[in-house]
Amino acid sequence: MLTKLMPQDEVLYQEDFIQDEVSYNLIHLLAGSPQNLGLKSPDGRMIFAQSPRGNAWLWISRKVSGDRRQHLLQALVGELKEVTLPGVTGEPDVAERFASCYAEEHDDGVLSCPRREAPSLRRGRHQAGRC
DSSP states (O other): OOEEOOTTOGGGGSHHHHHHTTTTTHHHHHHTOTTSEEEEOTTSSEEEEEOTTSOEEEEEOTTSOHHHHHHHHHHHHHHTTTOOOSOEESOHHHHHHHHHHHHHHHTOOOOOOOOOOOOEEETTEEEOOOO
């Protein structure tokens, strides 16, 4: 069972999350606002945060095994029965596995973007990264 992610939640200060915090710093902002949806696993190894109508952020500790990850993802999808997600941001493997679980539950098609490219600069102008 998942629990609500609170502002200044202790899970945000655990060693596992702090190791990946730079990539997931938006989770701090999302957790601090009551209108946003935030969930965490009881052991603090998974965090989910989403603003209304925005993409979700999903973090799972690197120390979590494949079977345990799948269990956490399925529990999360079970909690999100009434939630419509336009997208999810996370490690490519985690995001793709979550998207598959979510699509099965919601009978939706899933567009996956498992590859990331850094933005490039051309003639001093920034071009957005593509998946």
